[in-house]
Amino acid sequence: MPRLNENYLNVKDSYLFAEIARRVKVYEEEHPDKSANVIRLGIGDVTRPLTKSVINALHEAVDSQAVSETFKGYGPEQGYDFVRNAIAAYYAKNGVEVDPDAVFISDGAKSDTGNITELFAKDNTILIPDPVYPVYVDTNTMDGKNIIYMNGTEENNFLPMPDDSVKADIIYLCSPNNPTGACYTKDQLKAWVDYAKKNEAVILYDSAYEAFISEPELPRSIYAVEGAKECAIEFCSLSKTAGFTGTRFSYTVVPKELVFTSSNGTKMSVHDMWNRRQSTKFNGTPYIIQYAAAKVFTDEGMAECMENISYYKENARLIADVLSKKGIWFTGGVNSPYIWFKCPNDMESWEFFDYLLENAQVVGTPGAGFGENGKNYFRLTAFGSHEKTKEAMERFDRLF
Numbered sequence: 320m321p322r323l324n325e326n327y328l329n330v331k332d333s334y335l336f337a338e339i340a341r342r343v344k345v346y347e348e349e350h351p352d353k354s355a356n357v358i359r360l361g362i363g364d365v366t367r368p369l370t371k372s373v374i375n376a377l378h379e380a381v382d383s384q385a386v387s388e389t390f391k392g393y394g395p396e397q398g399y400d401f402v403r404n405a406i407a408a409y410y411a412k413n414g415v416e417v418d419p420d421a422v423f424i425s426d427g428a429k430s431d432t433g434n435i436t437e438l439f440a441k442d443n444t445i446l447i448p449d450p451v452y453p454v455y456v457d458t459n460t461m462d463g464k465n466i467i468y469m470n471g472t473e474e475n476n477f478l479p480m481p482d483d484s485v486k487a488d489i490i491y492l493c494s495p496n497n498p499t500g501a502c503y504t505k506d507q508l509k510a511w512v513d514y515a516k517k518n519e520a521v522i523l524y525d526s527a528y529e530a531f532i533s534e535p536e537l538p539r540s541i542y543a544v545e546g547a548k549e550c551a552i553e554f555c556s557l558s559k560t561a562g563f564t565g566t567r568f569s570y571t572v573v574p575k576e577l578v579f580t581s582s583n584g585t586k587m588s589v590h591d592m593w594n595r596r597q598s599t600k601f602n603g604t605p606y607i608i609q610y611a612a613a614k615v616f617t618d619e620g621m622a623e624c625m626e627n628i629s630y631y632k633e634n635a636r637l638i639a640d641v642l643s644k645k646g647i648w649f650t651g652g653v654n655s656p657y658i659w660f661k662c663p664n665d666m667e668s669w670e671f672f673d674y675l676l677e678n679a680q681v682v683g684t685p686g687a688g689f690g691e692n693g694k695n696y697f698r699l700t701a702f703g704s705h706e707k708t709k710e711a712m713e714r715f716d717r718l719f
């Protein structure tokens with residue numbers, strides 16, 4: 320009999336979205352007259368289709384596979400140079416220098432933020448914010464790693480800062496944040512980089528929502544902070560930037576400067592380790608997808624994506640306006656598709672979920688699903704249509 324990885328016994332059931340679906344189904348069955356009215360503002364998935372440049376490129380790439388001269392078999396595990404160079408050029412446009420060799424193409428920030436745990440030994444102390452995107456907690460729990468939490472609260476605007484009394488080896492940061500929509504400033508990221516360097520820690524920086532940042536002084540990459548290449552890995556994705564949630568394309572930057580000393584004194588390059596890991600366990604993102612993804616990074620391609628992002632951000636503004644008018648505390652919405660607010664009347668988040676569904680037929684995401692500190696908060700997303708978002712917020716406005 321195989322001995323199983325019993326750490327899986329410690330992974331909590333991922334019941335958040337299943338429980339939301341269950342409660343909505345029960346409500347719809349009990350109120351068939353109202354079921355057509357239900358508006359879903361809970362999902363973290365995009366609704367706008369792929370852009371014209373991407374669709375044209377996908378067609379072109381598919382056709383190229385029908386001709387032996389342009390047919391592609393296995394590609395480089397790290398990704399094709401044409402797209403790694405395009406990503407480095409995209410960083411440069413945002414004022415950050417990244418070596419194309421440090422860019423690894425993948426099929427999702429979820430896979431990479433999960434798989435990266437393999438590079439680190441079991442006895443590391445992992446610092447994870449609460450509330451948080453659940454993948455960081457679950458993947459480290461599967462590995463049997465020691466997790467400590469840092470509190471996101473209203474007082475710190477759900478942006479926990481380093482605490483010198485805590486000694487961590489690996490730190491997860493996500494900015495703009497899912498679920499809170501909060502975004503670190505450059506000074507705050509510098510404090511994290513300083514902490515990491517002082518403690519010889521590594522920062523795993525999830526920047527999947529960087530394209531939603533519109534305030535120019537906010538950093539879109541941790542590498543905007545000097546010295547970050549010596550202590551940080553950055554994860555990015557086209558899922559929300561370009562609507563690739565179903566198409567699948569992401570990239571991870573593992574700088575060559577990221578070098579730590581092993582127990583026997585050997586210098587180990589994290590870049591080389593990740594390269595070895597990917598070359599061994601991954602055979603690359605499909606050529607067709609990489610070809611289309613490269614178009615996202617052209618001026619025309621990015622302008623089209625920005626139109627979709629502006630569309631979502633207009634929804635975020637509609638949501639934020641109503642919350643402001645009602646005097647409800649919230650964060651996010653400006654540089655992010657997520658709005659995170661305090662449940663009115665001291666309700667707990669599942670109680671508020673039921674209340675909103677019953678009385679306004681609006682579905683959101685209870686903050687409790689993202690951690691203990693979320694239990695009195697609620698997430699709405701801007702990924703719906705203008706019409707539905709407006710209608711949902713008019714109902715919300717009438718309710719409170």
Ligand SMILES: Cc1ncc(COP(=O)(O)O)c(C=O)c1O
Pocket residue numbers: 363426427428429430452493496497525527555556557558564568569
């Ligand atoms: C913070 C964060 N990181 C990563 C991901 C996953 O991205 P991908 O679709 O590239 O796997 C998500 C998706 O919701 C996310 O919210």
